[in-house]
Amino acid sequence: MIAAGTGVVVTGGAGFIGSHLVDALLGVGCRVLVIDDFSSGERANLAHHAGNPGLTVAEADIRDEAAMLRLLKGQKLVFHLACRNVRLSLKRPTEVHEVNATGTLNLLKAAAANRVRRFLYTSSSEVNGTADVIPMPEDYHFKPETVYGASKLTGEYYTQVFQRAGWLETVIARPHNNYGPREHYFGHKGEVIPRFILWAMAGMPPIIFGDGLQTRDFTYVTETASFLVRLMASERAAGQTVNVCRGDEVSIRQIAEMVATLSGRDLAPQHVQGRPSDVLRLFGDNSRLKDILGDTPGISISEGLARTYNWFAANVEPTPEVLESMKPMNWAQAQAEEWLSAWEAG
Numbered sequence: 018m019i020a021a022g023t024g025v026v027v028t029g030g031a032g033f034i035g036s037h038l039v040d041a042l043l044g045v046g047c048r049v050l051v052i053d054d055f056s057s058g059e060r061a062n063l064a065h066h067a068g069n070p071g072l073t074v075a076e077a078d079i080r081d082e083a084a085m086l087r088l089l090k091g092q093k094l095v096f097h098l099a100c101r102n103v104r105l106s107l108k109r110p111t112e113v114h115e116v117n118a119t120g121t122l123n124l125l126k127a128a129a130a131n132r133v134r135r136f137l138y139t140s141s142s143e144v145n146g147t148a149d150v151i152p153m154p155e156d157y158h159f160k161p162e163t164v165y166g167a168s169k170l171t172g173e174y175y176t177q178v179f180q181r182a183g184w185l186e187t188v189i190a191r192p193h194n195n196y197g198p199r200e201h202y203f204g205h206k207g208e209v210i211p212r213f214i215l216w217a218m219a220g221m222p223p224i225i226f227g228d229g230l231q232t233r234d235f236t237y238v239t240e241t242a243s244f245l246v247r248l249m250a251s252e253r254a255a256g257q258t259v260n261v262c263r264g265d266e267v268s269i270r271q272i273a274e275m276v277a278t279l280s281g282r283d284l285a286p287q288h289v290q291g292r293p294s295d296v297l298r299l300f301g302d303n304s305r306l307k308d309i310l311g312d313t314p315g316i317s318i319s320e321g322l323a324r325t326y327n328w329f330a331a332n333v334e335p336t337p338e339v340l341e342s343m344k345p346m347n348w349a350q351a352q353a354e355e356w357l358s359a360w361e362a363g
């Protein structure tokens with residue numbers, strides 16, 4: 018375990034997974050510095066820690082190299098989670114590259130210069146692209162389908178280089194899809210499970226992109242947070258890349274059915290055109306995680322979905338504004354980069 022009092026940085030700590038990681042770290046008595054630009058993260062995600070002297074929040078952009086060098090001074094451990102999301106990368110790939118790839122390089126440099134004891138890079142299953150080997154091992158033949166996936170893979174490669182060069186001790190954690198309390202639902206940031214839940218709460222059917230046979234390997238978010246902490250603390254994880262997933266493949270159609278059952282309503286899904294660059298199959302091999310830590314995430318999708326449904330029912334209202342923001346293709350409203358607008362115009 019990480020010793021109480023250790024100085025720990027969490028980039029993206031106001032985000033969905035990051036805020037649960039902060040909960041776990043404060044829970045074991047760490048001194049936590051959150052670095053976040055609040056582009057998708059929310060202060061509300063950390064509001065329950067108000068007044069806790071163990072938490073400091075710095076509003077800063079990881080693209081600001083000088084600020085990262087300054088903020089990491091005296092810190093022992095860095096969990097790097099800050100990133101721009103997959104749907105933004107469909108319209109603004111340069112911004113996504115600059116934050117996810119160059120921002121990661123900035124942090125690695127700042128961590129090395131400050132002699133941080135260990136750096137954990139949070140990658141993503143999206144580096145793999147659609148699975149054609151099942152389950153997907155860590156040393157998969159990467160074929161990312163988006164600039165998001167490619168930028169997360171670039172971050173992995175930079176992290177590996179810092180490890181090989183001896184500049185830093187690193188761990189690469191590669192979570193698969195997460196879900197649970199505080200997951201994004203609004204606008205283009207909205208993810209599938211909260212959207213299905215909020216539609217069900219409003220008595221509306223789930224809208225599925227394509228046939229709904231796409232699969233994901235879902236992990237309940239508090240489990241991911243605790244496995245990230247354990248990987249950071251594990252001697253055996255040094256220099257490793259590790260999938261963090263349940264190893265359980267579930268289709269989007271199955272999720273829609275389970276959410277409808279939880280709502281107690283008869284909600285037949287509506288199908289609309291598939292999202293461009295949607296990865297069709299993701300299903301991870303978690304045997305390395307089991308080998309290193311002795312176990313793997315254990316909360317089943319039915320248990321996790323019930324918890325998530327209850328959290329949303331208690332905390333989020335499906336107001337007309339929320340429902341309007343969840344319209345299909347909402348990601349297409351982001352202003353495309355100039356070259357992409359020109360390409361789209363033919």
Ligand SMILES: NC(=O)c1ccc[n+]([C@@H]2O[C@H](COP(=O)([O-])OP(=O)(O)OC[C@H]3O[C@@H](n4cnc5c(N)ncnc54)[C@H](O)[C@@H]3O)[C@@H](O)[C@H]2O)c1
Binds near residue numbers: 030053057201
């Ligand atoms: N959510 C998932 O299902 C999932 C799956 C696999 C991997 N991941 C990875 O986990 C990490 C966290 O994802 P999440 O779902 O919590 O996303 P999120 O959008 O909720 O969190 C990202 C955080 O980073 C912050 N951020 C973005 N750009 C920044 C910048 N330039 N400087 C400082 N802060 C910045 C955002 O404000 C936000 O708080 C990411 O690295 C992501 O690639 C997530």
